[in-house]
Amino acid sequence: xEKILFQAAGEEPVEFxxxxxxxxxxxxxxxxxxxxxxxxxxxxxxxxxxxxxxxAVYDIVSEDKELNAIAEIFENLLDDVQFTxx
Numbered sequence: 274x275e276k277i278l279f280q281a282a283g284e285e286p287v288e289f290x291x292x293x294x295x296x297x298x299x300x301x302x303x304x305x306x307x308x309x310x311x312x313x314x315x316x317x318x319x320x321x322x323x324x325x326x327x328x329a330v331y332d333i334v335s336e337d338k339e340l341n342a343i344a345e346i347f348e349n350l351l352d353d354v355q356f357t358x359x
Contacts, residue, residue, distance in 0.1 A: 274309060293350050304347045317343050
C-alpha cells in the first residue's frame, strides 16, 4: 500500500496509507488512513496544488456537503469501506 507523508504547518510529519484516489470535476481526492490494516482513522484529502508546484499540497476536506459527496464515491469504489462520523 502506498504511503504518503503529510505535514501540517508547524507540526511533525505523519505517515498515512493511501486507500484510494479519485477525481471529481477536475479535482483530485485521496482517501488515507493511519492504519495499514483493520479499522483506523480515515481522512479525505483534496489536492489544492497550483500548477507550478513541484509537490502536491493537500487539505483535509471538512465542509459537510463536499465531505459527504466524496465519501459516498469512495464507499462505492471500495466495497469493504464504510464511513462513520466520530
